[in-house]
Amino acid sequence: MIKEQLAKFNGFVDTALHENLDKYDIEEMGEVVSLDRGIAIVKGLKKVKYLELIQFSKGTRGMAFNLDVDRVGVVLLGSYRHIKSGDPVKRTYDVASVPVGKEYLGRVIDPLGNVMDEKGPIRGSDEFPIEREAPPILDRAPVNEPLQTGIKVIDSIVPIGKGQRELILGDRQTGKTAIAIDTIINQRDKNVICIYCAIGQQISSLSKIIASLKENHSLNHTILVVAQADDPPGLAYIAPYAATALGEYFMEMGEDVLIVYDDLTKHARSYRELSLLLERPPGREAYPGDIFYIHSRLLERSTHLKIDLGGGSLTSLPIIETQAENISAYIPTNLISITDGQIFISPKIFNKGNIPAVNIGASVSRVGGKTQLSAYRKITSALKLSYSQFEELEIFASFGTKLDDETKTILSRGERIRTVFNQPQYSPVEVSEQIGIFLALTEGLMDKVPLNKIEEAEFIVRNVVRNFMEFKELVLSSAGMDESIKIEFLEMVSERFEEELVD
Secondary structure, eight states, rough: OHHHHHHHHHHHHHHHHHHHHHHHTTTEEEEEEEEEETTTEEESSSTTTTTTEEGGGGGEEEEEEEEEEEEEEEOOHHHHTTTTTOOOEEEEEOOOEEEGGGTTOOOOOOSSOOOOOSSSSOOOEEEEEEEOOOOOOGOOOOSSSBBOOOOOOHHHHHHBTTTOOOOOETTTTTSSHHHHHHHHTTTTTEEEEEEEEEEEEHHHHHHHHHHHHHHHOOOOOOOEEEEEEEEEEHHHHHHHHHHHHHHHHHTTHHHHHEEEEEEEHHHHHHHHHHHHHHOOOOOOOBTTTTTTHHHHHHHTOBBOOGGGGTEEHHHHHHHHHHHHHTSSSSSHHHHHSSEEEEEEEEEHHTTOSSSBOOOOOEEEEEGGGGGGHHHHHHHHHHHHHHHHHHHHHHHHTTTOOOOOHHHHHHHHHHHHHHHOOOOTTTOOHHHHHHHHHHHHHHTTTTEEEEEGGGGHHHHHHHHOOOOHHHHHHHHHHOOOHHHHHHHHHHHHHHHHHHHHHHH
């Protein structure tokens, strides 16, 4: 009888402790069992929840990741050199979150919202959990508004829309980050907020990127979320989720947001490292079985919301690194299947001096022409056909075969298209000027211009567009190209070419 009463009393005490902790202000404590490269094994936290923050000594926090029967695997989110076995830990009853707000524009922060630049502290206006559910399908609107990159080859062949997820992939040092930075620079004065998420990057590379954005007056509309190369793998893992939470804050306010993940290859490797240290079963290439899920739940958060939900959008440009152009490797194929298209950067094209080195045959946008301006769509269909014919015939022409006049014309125009696609970094081209250049190209006005004067021809066309306001307004409208305006524009360009270029 006494034993039964004692058991009831113990049950009552246990319920009071664990169901009314806030009311009684009782903390659940535990201790560190072991520590290994950013992972702590903790015992004593029996009621801890998945992804809950755990407080360690000297302000370091960790995230509950493995919930075993008597142990908890904790991913550390800060310096852990001072932590040792036997140290006390306690629950915080909070999930990992990041402070959000317009105060972060133009600033460099870590994935936990701590300031990394020297511009003083920031107090965010709100906090968002780093892990959030993707918007349901009924909350989404079609992707039909263009997000201009300012890069001619991308805007014409693989156009990107607001709310789209376009993968950038290629071997290292071929210009993947350059495309993303140029896209951020092109959003200047276009009411698009940009977030650059650096995962496991060297501080020297980051310094160059920050300097480029500052020099091109693009830092004020950009937030940089940085997990450095020497940070714990836990910070690299949460970095893209934290950056996305920041983007969602602006998207839900009705803003258009562009987010760059540079790069998800390092993110996958950091997750593999954490999983192996936590003794989770390894799968293909030692990656855990849920490696696909960590990227799909991240990228599904990019979307275009309905007008009644604010009409904001979150466009993502994830970057991944390939080995020897192998796009059929494990992580590249995973991400190709998740995203709405890919821009493939080829080292062979890069080594020929064609920059940006976009492989047009292997690049695709699954949203495609739906996001392009009406005038642009009509021009680029002819452009794609001309260029694909050129690439096919170029191989045969290299054997020294005797060519007929029609083939020579196709080859000549193809060379000019390739030259026009070349574009220096940090020099985005306004969309109406792009349309003018490609219109002059497809209508044959550049056929007589020597290859070494194509760049001059582009500047002439751009000047004509800037001064011909009727043409500029028409191509930017939904009405498309008017035939009389088109003829007038081509005559103006032709006259300028004859005066300044053709020998």
